[in-house]
Amino acid sequence: MSARAWRSAGSGAALVVVGLVAAVATLKAQARIARKVIGKPLGEEALAADRVYKKKYGDPIDLLLLGDSIAAGLGADDPRSTLGGELARRLTKATHRAVRLHTAAVVGAETSGLADQLAALPPGYRPHVAVIVVGGNDITHRVRVVDSRRQLGEAIRALRALGVEVVVGTCPDLGALRPLPQPLRSLGARASRQLAAAQREVTTELGGRAVSLADVVGPFFITQPDEMFALDRFHPSGAGYRRTAKAMLPSVLAALGLADSVPFGHHGPDERSSQPDATGAAARA
Numbered sequence: 001m002s003a004r005a006w007r008s009a010g011s012g013a014a015l016v017v018v019g020l021v022a023a024v025a026t027l028k029a030q031a032r033i034a035r036k037v038i039g040k041p042l043g044e045e046a047l048a049a050d051r052v053y054k055k056k057y058g059d060p061i062d063l064l065l066l067g068d069s070i071a072a073g074l075g076a077d078d079p080r081s082t083l084g085g086e087l088a089r090r091l092t093k094a095t096h097r098a099v100r101l102h103t104a105a106v107v108g109a110e111t112s113g114l115a116d117q118l119a120a121l122p123p124g125y126r127p128h129v130a131v132i133v134v135g136g137n138d139i140t141h142r143v144r145v146v147d148s149r150r151q152l153g154e155a156i157r158a159l160r161a162l163g164v165e166v167v168v169g170t171c172p173d174l175g176a177l178r179p180l181p182q183p184l185r186s187l188g189a190r191a192s193r194q195l196a197a198a199q200r201e202v203t204t205e206l207g208g209r210a211v212s213l214a215d216v217v218g219p220f221f222i223t224q225p226d227e228m229f230a231l232d233r234f235h236p237s238g239a240g241y242r243r244t245a246k247a248m249l250p251s252v253l254a255a256l257g258l259a260d261s262v263p264f265g266h267h268g269p270d271e272r273s274s275q276p277d278a279t280g281a282a283a284r285a
Contacts, residue, residue: 044074044107044108045074045107046072046073046074046076046082046103046107047073047076047078047079047082048079048103049073049076049079049080049084049085049101049103050084050101050102050103052098052099052100052101053088053091053098053099053100053101054089054092054097054098054099055098057096057098058097058098059097059098060097060098060099060100061095061097061098061099061128061129061256062099062100062102062125062126062127062128062129063084063087063088063091063100063101063102063127063128063129063131064103064104064121064125064127064129064130064164065083065084065087065102065103065104065105065130065131065133066104066105066114066117066118066130066131066132066133066134066155067105067109067114067117067132067133067169068105068106068107068108068109068110068113068135068136068137069107069108069109069136069235070083070105070133070136070169070172070235070236070244071083071084071103071105071132071134071169072103072105072106072107073085073103073105073241074107074235075229075230075231075235075236075237075240076230076236076237076241077237077238081238081241081242082103082241083131083133083236083241083244083245084101084103084131085101085241086241086244086245086246087101087131087245087248087249087252090245090246090249091249091252091253094249094253094258095253095256095258102121102125102127104117104118104120104121108137109134109137110134110137110141110143110148111134111135111138111143111148111151111152111155112143112147112151114132114134114151114152114154114155115151115155118155118158118159126163126164127164128164128165128256129164129165129166129167129252129255129256130159130164130165130166130167131167131168131169131248131252132152132155132156132166132167132169133168133169133213134152134171135170135172135192135195135196136171136172136174136192138171139171139174139188139191139192139195140188145194145195145198146198148195148198148199149198149201149202152168152199152202153202153205153206156168156202156203156206156207156208157206160206160207160208165208165209165255165256166203166206166207166208166209166255167208167209167210167248167251167252167255168199168200168208168209168210168211169210169211169213169244169248170197170199170203170210170211170212170213170214171192171195171196171199171213171214172214172217172218172221173189173192173193173196173214173218173221173222174188174189174191175188175189175192175222192214193214196212196213196214200267203267204268204269204270205270205272207270208255208269209251209254209255209262209266209268209269210267211247211248211251211265211266211267212265212266212267213244213247215264216247216263216264216265216266217240217243217244220240220243221240227239227240228240228243247265250262250263250266254266254268
């Protein structure tokens with residue numbers, strides 16, 4: 001290669017580097033703007049929804065909620081409208097059994113926080129089914145997908161080792177968040193889809209069930225944002241949680257052995273996955 005060609009190639013590479021640096025700077029600036037616009041009008045504590053629902057039915061099903069602010073129900077209008085509250089109430093109607101809800105999810109949690117949530121559970125606690133919704137904070141904090149996948153897998157393994165059935169609501173589509181400017185919103189949409197795919201894969205491999213939230217409820221949040229989102233336009237509203245709970249219920253029932261089929265967007269355990277033993281949640285349900 002001639003000296004002139006080398007200089008030309010070097011100039012081209014320099015322009016690429018400059019362009020990448022500028023792009024990163026732009027995205028960081030947009031992220032700061034988005035955080036300022038969204039703010040924290042809902043605070044950092046979700047409403048407490050834990051109790052026994054329809055106690056008169058007896059024979060309670062123990063339902064555990066793990067994950068981030070969505071699993072915790074931040075943005076709900078009242079405790080009954082949190083994700084856990086909505087799921088518990090729908091589960092009582094479907095089974096005519098009481099449901100004892102325990103929410104261990106933490107607002108702001110990343111997937112790495114699942115280990116601490118499990119460690120904080122009461123000694124000897126064995127829920128029939130654990131519902132996990134996590135991932136959005138991994139995207140906003142740029143956690144590598146491989147790390148998120150591994151951390152989710154560790155939590156699922158720990159639960160499955162206890163005979164607990166697991167249902168994972170995969171990372172929602174961040175492309176539905178209108179406060180995020182472009183191109184940040186498009187990048188968030190792509191990153192959330194990639195993480196959701198990894199979550200679905202590891203969940204089903206380990207014997208859990210995955211619900212693709214981007215597919216089963218994402219269109220409602222995109223087409224009806226004023227109804228589906230809370231005041232901060234980031235977390236679900238009571239209506240958003242009702243829609244999400246309704247969408248997740250079939251997999252929860254299937255995990256408990258109370259449904260033979262699930263609709264589109266629901267993914268059952270891989271045939272090669274291990275199943276809970278006779279002392280596990282499937283037997284107790």
